[in-house]
Structures are given as C-alpha cells and as structure tokens.
Amino acid sequence: MAAPVRTRSPSAGRRGVDYRLVLSRTIIILAGAAVLELAARSAWLPPTFVAAPTRVVGSLVKGFSTGSLVSALWETTTEVALALLLSGVVGLTLGYVLWRSRVLGEAFMPMLTAMFSSPVILLYPIALVLFGRTHRAIVVQATAYGVLPIIVYTVRALSEVPQVLHRVSDVECLSAWQRARLVMVPAAAPTLATGLRLGVTYILISVVAMEFLVQIGGLGQLIQLSALRFDIPGVYAHVLAVVVLTSVVISGLQAIERRVQQ
C-alpha cells in the first residue's frame, strides 16, 4: 500500500498529503502486481520462484486467521523492543562517558566509528555458541549491532551542543540535573533521535536475519519454513510481512525524528 507523503505541493490536501503522489505510487504498485499475476498464471515465469499476488494475499490471510503470523510478529517485535531497550541504555550511557572524558573519547571513537560500518552481524555464530540457539542469542546479537550507532550519535549529539548554552547554564547556576533536563537533552535531541532511528533499523535487520538463519522463531523462521515446504506464496507473503513491518517502523521513526528536529 502506498504511503502518504508530506509535501508543500499545490495539490496537497489539508493535512499536507499529496494525493497525486499517492495515486502515482498506487498505480505503479498495482501495475506491477497485475504483471506478476499475469506472468504467474500464464506460466511465463516458473511457479518455483514467482507466485501470483492473489495467492500471496491468500497466504497472508491464512497466516492471520491461523494466528501463526500474529505470534511470529509478536516474537519479532518483542525481540526488537528488548534489544532496543538494552542498546539504548548501554549506548546512551557509554556515549555520555565517551563525551565527558576527552581521552576516552579520542581513544575509542575511531574504533567505534570503524566498527559502525563493519559486519557485526557476522559475529552471530559467537552469540549462538555463548547463548545457545535461543532468543537470548538473537537479542544479544541485535543489541551488539544496534548499540554502535547509538553510541556514535550520542557522542556527536552532546559534542554539538553550542558552547553558549553551557555558559548560560553556568551563569544561571543550574544543577547537573537541571542542565541535563533543560539544556543538554533538548539541544542534543535531534541528533540523538537520528542515532536511535539508525539503531532500531540495525536491530530490526539483525533480528529478522538471525531468525531466518537460525530458525528460532519470528518472521524470519516463517520465511525459512515456507521455503523448506516449497510454499512459494507463503515465502512471498512472509517477506511482504517483513517489508510492511520494516516500512512501518522506519516511517514511524522518521516521523518522530522530524518532529524532534522541529
């Protein structure tokens, strides 16, 4: 389903939604689905890797009615939420410590920045060995992946707070708590929001990927199980569920980030 776009176009409605854009995207998606439906039903493309969209929707409906999709969504969402809580607490704390101590910051930030764009997800066999094939391994691995952008952006956010605000806080004799609550957090909020958004994105990717590879539960496991049963509509249906979940989470986080940056 095409998502509304906020824009200042003259064709925008009262809430700033450009209906021409929504219509264009909907037409493109429906046209693509129609071509796929035709290709699948007339066997232009082999049924081993293309499923008719109507059958995919049928598979989705079946998944919801039997409850398997709902429980998988719940498992995935719970793992993401736990990993976000852990990486948020650890990331914000470590970020603050690295900002406060110039020596520690200069010593470790280059390494953390390098690790930020490194294949942390490839460490998942180590998580499996340490925690077994359990949900704990998924949460720990996702936390390790999501904590890095949170640390990096926390340091950046606190470093970007203008010096004049620190001086004003000194002049007003604010306590440490007042300084944090009234000055630091509001000033750092936009960049912190970006870091948290990136953290959640990385966590989501890590959770779904590990569920797929290790088959412990969640949406990732459903995709693998459908593939093993040669249930191609099921594979596409569950991939679509991942796409929708990812899109909803990313869109929601972007909206929060834009709100904070205003």
Next chain:
Amino acid sequence: MKRAVWIVRVVAVLILALVWEWAGGQGGAFEDVFPPISSVLGAWWDVVRQPSFGADVRITVREVVGGFTIGSLAGLFVGSAIGTSKWLTRVMEPMLFWASGVPKIVLLPILLAVLGAGVALKVGHATLSSFFPVALGTATAIRTVPEIYGRVSRTIGARTWHTAFLVYVPAAAGQILTALRLGFAVSIVSALLAETAVATAGLGFRAIHYYQQLRVPEMYAVILTIFVVAMVANVALERWVRVYTRHFEDDRGARVDIAS
C-alpha cells in the same frame, strides 16, 4: 594528549586480552564456548596455513567483487535516473528507501530458486544488497549539485555530455564515492551471510562449518579474521575517499572545455 590516548588504547587491548585468556582458561563447559585467546591464535595459525583457506578466500572475494560490480552499476544507473528527474524522486525514491530497510537475507529462498545454490546465489545476494545504498546515494548526490553549475555550463554553450561528465560528475563525485564505499561494505556482509546459509565453500561457509563441528577456536579465528579484515578495508576505503574527494574540492569541481 596523543600519548595518553595511545596509552589508553594499548592498556584497553591488554586488559581485554588478559581477561579473555583468564576467562577462557577457567576450564569446564566455559572453555568449550569461550576458548582462551592463545587457543584462538593457535587455531588461526593452523587454519590460514591450510591450502583450502586460500581457495575459500578467493571464492569469497570473487562473490564480493562480482556482486558489488553488478549492484553498483545498476545502482548508479537507477540513482542517476532518479536524481535527474523530480517526478521519479518524489514517486520512486521513498519506495526505494523503504525497500532498502528490508534485510535482503530473507530473499535468499527466492534467489535460491532463481540462481541455484552456487556462486551465483552469493553474487546475486551481494548485488541486491549493494544496489540500494548506491542508488540512493547517487540520487542524493546528483540532486544536491547546485543548480547554478548546470545553468552556467548551459549559458556558456556546453554540450550535454560536457555538462554531465565535466560538471555534474566531479560535483557529485564525493557523495557517489561514499555511496560506493557503503555498497562495497554491504556486499562483503551479504556475500558472507549468504555463505553461512547456503554454500559449500567460502569464508562464511568455513566459519559456520566449524560451528557445526563444534571446533570453537577455529570458528572464533575465522570470524574474527573476517571482522578485522572487513573493518580495516572499510577504514582504508573511507580514508581514500576522503583524500580523493578533497582533491575535487581543492580543484573547485568543474572545468568545462568548450569545443570551438
């Protein structure tokens, strides 16, 4: 200050190594899952001397380079099309952005049906993964080239290909190279991840094979080698891109030679 920073780094690495060695040497079940660093280093030396290790490295490199080449070419083409068209930017770019957030590993069963279980599967997975950051980065890079550059080159009579290659490409080069660097990093991860899922060779396969055989020190050795090499390659590429794009900024970007 610089000395203090290096002292902190060295001390941190030493403490980590000592804690690891002590924790791993506690014996019992713990040693099975967390071997001491000396065992890991010993296993690393045994693994890299095997002839099959070199073959696995070559296979993985081939998959990464192949996937990145195809993915980045497609990404540059699509990104350029989107970046130069306001309509495509408004309609397609958000959809591309949403699609980029999906973990491509979940598409492995579909790729498996299309490409089989050989090297093509890993190349296809790396292609899919590297396409999105390159396409999005290229679109952004072209869109952020100041309009005045294009207007000036048209005003002085430059031809379209002059404007494209002597004005837009240098002006967008920095961001495009950054997008290509991200695409390369992602293609390394995706080729290796695909190898852990479906493969009979390659570094990712080797790591997961050791895990399945409970050869834990060897598994740690291979995974940490992959991680460190990928991190170093990433940092080196990032530095190179920064130095190279500084050259374009020093040059002030565009130079248009008009054929008289």
